[in-house]
Amino acid sequence: xxxxxxxIYDSLRKKGVSRRDFMKFCxxxxxxxxxxxxxxxxxxxxxxxxxxxTLVWLEFQDCAGNTESFLRxxxxxxxxxxxxxxxxxxxxxxxxxxxxxxxxxxxxxxxxQKGKYLVVVEGAIPLKDxxxxxxxxxxxxxxxxxxxxxxxxxxxxxxxxxxxxxxxxAAPNPTGAVGVKDAVKGITLINLPGCxxxxxxxxxxxxxxxxxxxxxxxxxxxxxLFAYGxxxxxxxxxxxxxxxxxxxxxxxxxxxxxxxxxxxxxCKGPETFKNCPAQRWNQGTSWPVEAGHGCIGCASxxxxxxxxxxxxxxxxxxxxxxxxxxxxFGAGLAAATAAGLIVHRIAxxxxxxxxxxxxx
Amino acid sequence: xxxxxxxxxxxxxxxxxxxxxxFFVIIFLSVTGLYIGGPFIxxxxxxxxTMGWMRFIHLVAGYTLLMMVIIRVYWAFAGNKYANWxxxxxLTGRQRHDLGDxxxxxxxxxxxxxxxxxxxxxxxxxxxxxFLLFLFQIFSGFALFSYNSPGLVHExxxxxxxxxxxxxxxxxxxxxxxxxxxxxxxxxxxxxxWLDSVEGNGLMGSIFGGYKFITGKEWE
Amino acid sequence: MPKIAIDPxxxxxGHLRIEAQVDGGxxxxxxxxxxxxxxxxxxxxxRDPRDAWAFAQRI
Numbered sequence: 001x002x003x004x005x006x007x008i009y010d011s012l013r014k015k016g017v018s019r020r021d022f023m024k025f026c027x028x029x030x031x032x033x034x035x036x037x038x039x040x041x042x043x044x045x046x047x048x049x050x051x052x053x054t055l056v057w058l059e060f061q062d063c064a065g066n067t068e069s070f071l072r073x074x075x076x077x078x079x080x081x082x083x084x085x086x087x088x089x090x091x092x093x094x095x096x097x098x099x100x101x102x103x104x105x106x107x108x109x110x111x112x113q114k115g116k117y118l119v120v121v122e123g124a125i126p127l128k129d130x131x132x133x134x135x136x137x138x139x140x141x142x143x144x145x146x147x148x149x150x151x152x153x154x155x156x157x158x159x160x161x162x163x164x165x166x167x168x169x170a171a172p173n174p175t176g177a178v179g180v181k182d183a184v185k186g187i188t189l190i191n192l193p194g195c196x197x198x199x200x201x202x203x204x205x206x207x208x209x210x211x212x213x214x215x216x217x218x219x220x221x222x223x224x225l226f227a228y229g230x231x232x233x234x235x236x237x238x239x240x241x242x243x244x245x246x247x248x249x250x251x252x253x254x255x256x257x258x259x260x261x262x263x264x265x266x267c268k269g270p271e272t273f274k275n276c277p278a279q280r281w282n283q284g285t286s287w288p289v290e291a292g293h294g295c296i297g298c299a300s301x302x303x304x305x306x307x308x309x310x311x312x313x314x315x316x317x318x319x320x321x322x323x324x325x326x327x328x329f330g331a332g333l334a335a336a337t338a339a340g341l342i343v344h345r346i347a348x349x350x351x352x353x354x355x356x357x358x359x360x
Numbered sequence: 361x362x363x364x365x366x367x368x369x370x371x372x373x374x375x376x377x378x379x380x381x382x383f384f385v386i387i388f389l390s391v392t393g394l395y396i397g398g399p400f401i402x403x404x405x406x407x408x409x410t411m412g413w414m415r416f417i418h419l420v421a422g423y424t425l426l427m428m429v430i431i432r433v434y435w436a437f438a439g440n441k442y443a444n445w446x447x448x449x450x451l452t453g454r455q456r457h458d459l460g461d462x463x464x465x466x467x468x469x470x471x472x473x474x475x476x477x478x479x480x481x482x483x484x485x486x487x488x489x490x491f492l493l494f495l496f497q498i499f500s501g502f503a504l505f506s507y508n509s510p511g512l513v514h515e516x517x518x519x520x521x522x523x524x525x526x527x528x529x530x531x532x533x534x535x536x537x538x539x540x541x542x543x544x545x546x547x548x549x550x551x552x553x554w555l556d557s558v559e560g561n562g563l564m565g566s567i568f569g570g571y572k573f574i575t576g577k578e579w580e
Numbered sequence: 581m582p583k584i585a586i587d588p589x590x591x592x593x594g595h596l597r598i599e600a601q602v603d604g605g606x607x608x609x610x611x612x613x614x615x616x617x618x619x620x621x622x623x624x625x626x627r628d629p630r631d632a633w634a635f636a637q638r639i
Contacts (some may be wrong), residue, residue: 052623061618063638064593092590099586124618134616137587167623167638174619195638220523231507245410246403264399271507271527296634304635306528309628313397314532326532327398330539337543341550344466348554351468 007084008210009048012198021049032204032279033216033226046211053210054117056109057091058148060141061134061168061177062123065196066159067093073199075282086206089117092136103137110151118206119152121145124161124168125183128176144186154188154215154231158202160195160298167195170304181222190215191222192275195298200279201227211246221301223273232269232295235277238262256292267294365573370478371566374435375443378428384415385421385428386545390416390538417542422501426517428469429494442478448488455481458579466551473558483551488546493537498536503527537578581608587615 012022023044030039053090056351059067090106097105109117123141126133131140157180160166168177181189192201205224208216216224233239241247241261248256248265272295276287288295297307309315317329371379392414393493395401401410436445450456464470466482474480479487502518507527521530556563566572587597595616601609624635 009584034637059595061616065638092588092595093593095590098588098590102590126617133618134595135587135597136615138585167620167635168618170635172621172622174622177618177619243412244403244408245399245401246408247399271531301526303609304623306526308631310631310634314535315528317445317536326535326539330536330542333539334542337546338390341546344550345554347468 007048008050008052009044009116011052012085017063019312020154029204029207032200032275033208043207043281047207050210052085052087053153053206054113055088055120055206056106056117056148056152057088057120057122058144059092060121060123060125060145061175062161063167064093064122066120066122066162067091069196069199070202072282073203086118099137103130106148110148114151116153118209119149119155120202121149121157121162121180122159124165124179125178126168126175126177127183128174133175133177142183145180145241149180149184149187149189152187154190154209155184156205157181157189157191158197160303163191163193164301165222167304169302184315188215188222188223190218193221193223193299193301195296198227198274198276198279198281201275223299227275227279228239228273228299230273230275230278232272232276232289235275236269236289237277238289253280259292262289262292263313265294266309266313266345268297268300268303268307268310271307272297272300293305362370363439363575365561365575367571368477368574369570370442370572370574371570372435372443373570374431374439376567376570378432378435378470381424381428385425386541388417388421389425390542392421393538419505422505424500425494426498429491432491432503447479448484448491450481454579455484459485473555475559475561475575475578477572477574486544486548490541493541493544496537497534497541500530500537503530504534508555 009022013019023040026043026047027040029043031356035042045118057067089109090102092102095102095105123134125131125141127142131142134141136144157163161168161177162180164179164181165173165177166179168175169179179191181191190205192205193295194201201224204226205216208214208224208226216226218224219228221228233242236242237263238259241259242263246255246258246260247263248260250256263270267289269289276295277289279289280287296310297303300307301338312325314326316325320329365406395414396411396418399411403410435443436448441447450459457475458476461470461472462474462480462482465473472480476483497574499518502514503521504518504527506514506517506519525533552564552567561572561574563572581601581603583599583601584631585597585599589596589598597613597615599611599613600607620635620639624632627635
């Protein structure tokens with residue numbers, strides 16, 4: 001039982017969170033982080049002693065989807081996260097003060113907790129035209145990001161936009177949008193791609209830090225392996241239908257109603273890495289494939305350009321019109337070759353005949 | 361006018377072996393590949409494993425193609441002069457001359473057939489292009505198969521490609537290059553049948569038994 | 581007449597700046613500016629129309 005006043009566990013108990021619910025949360029986190037036996041106990045021990053870390057949440061060129069994801073957290077609910085587990089000093093969507101008072105909260109945190117606070121960044125950072133396409137309090141996003149992230153303990157880039165520019169960076173990227181990794185150099189950064197990212201992975205990352213004092217292991221793109229290490233295709237509950245050859249061919253057909261594989265409807269599960277099938281969304285309610293819609297590959301790099309069209313497995317051959325799928329193009333090429341060879345054969349025969357007539 | 365012809369061993373066993381194995385392998389890879397890209401068989405029973413089998417055959421055929429490529433590359437250094445790596449690139453002036461001669465004949469510009477003991481230069485370049493296409497299919501295929509499969513073997517076979525191209529681009533080109541291979545195959549068969557009667561040296565039989573009947577006056 | 585600016589407006593989705601000209605405790609003139617632009621309509625052009633809902637949804 002946490003004796004130190006102000007420890008996370010202490011605050012949770014004061015708010016009426018039972019020991020049982022607390023241990024449930026620790027078990028959930030241990031499972032999400034894929035920790036070995038004893039992980040839940042380790043997390044519980046850490047949270048009983050840890051002081052509330054400070055977190056600020058920056059929003060740039062965003063749709064607030066990751067904030068919405070954050071608001072869907074359960075075990076603990078976001079109210080508990082905001083007030084008890086973390087000290088969230090700045091979040092434009094939910095904080096009470098506005099204008100200069102809001103900016104003061106941020107500035108105070110950066111000054112007084114320099115090097116000790118965590119930053120979550122949501123949304124892309126525009127670089128074109130001096131960064132004028134996103135300002136807060138009259139300051140360009142790029143300047144805010146450099147100052148706040150530069151003085152932080154660590155930055156968590158949540159969502160596709162904060163990772164690689166996301167939708168604002170989709171062709172033709174009118175505002176020169178980039179993700180945090182390309183806008184701010186030399187910081188401790190962890191990326192949680194997804195559109196939006198699943199709050200379970202954010203909570204897992206923060207809890208990992210609280211328990212072990214370090215950020216989780218990441219892959220070559222800076223994504224935590226516990227969340228982005230497995231291919232959706234390999235964990236999908238419809239995989240047996242894929243291997244068997246049972247595919248939905250049209251929306252609402254017999255296969256769709258039976259829950260068959262959505263491969264033919266453009267599902268990008270085979271090329272996407274995220275824990276959606278395991279963790280699911282909205283307190284484990286469902287995820288796109290379970291609901292009958294193919295994965296759109298939203299955790300993949302530049303997915304708005306690489307994973308579209310969402311309803312086709314492959315993009316079209318560029319420059320040959322809307323219906324020029326690779327198959328049509330290739331079959332056309334082979335047919336043109338065959339036709340050319342037939343013409344060549346006829347021409348040979350004609351030449352032979354004419355040279356015979358000339359009495360050669 | 362009769363010409364003195366001598367029965368000569370041109371295509372050694374590894375050349376013919378790889379040729380015919382590739383023929384079957386390309387058919388298997390194409391059919392299974394077309395299915396994997398767009399499943400055209402509808403399931404017939406609860407126990408079907410169609411995609412599973414198609415991928416298995418595709419993978420086995422892919423490994424076989426890799427083996428054939430390795431054997432042929434080795435033989436390009438260990439084999440006779442007709443199998444040597446030099447016949448595939450127009451390195452000498454004589455080869456470049458033959459390239460022009462052969463092309464002119466195919467396009468009806470010249471009436472002089474490119475009599476070759478081994479490959480014409482056109483054939484050499486075409487087969488080199490085909491070799492490059494095979495390499496791309498092998499690397500891209502393994503990149504798709506082992507996307508994020510840990511292990512050095514997978515990294516060497518194709519994993520490295522994913523750091524140069526995004527996965528959907530790899531998939532797209534893997535799909536399209538199959539059709540480029542078909543184009544080369546179609547032209548190859550056409551020319552082989554045609555030149556067999558033009559050259560009169562047992563060209564079609566030679567890819568089975570290895571022997572041509574050459575005059576000694578061929579350019580190579 | 582003093583002019584006040586409240587930026588950011590909080591507890592909304594998105595970014596907003598409100599300026600108001602205040603005279604004797606009353607607002608005489610006011611301006612609202614959206615302080616963020618992404619160009620979703622530009623990005624939507626030349627794409628498969630069946631994908632449009634996904635892009636537009638992220639507004």
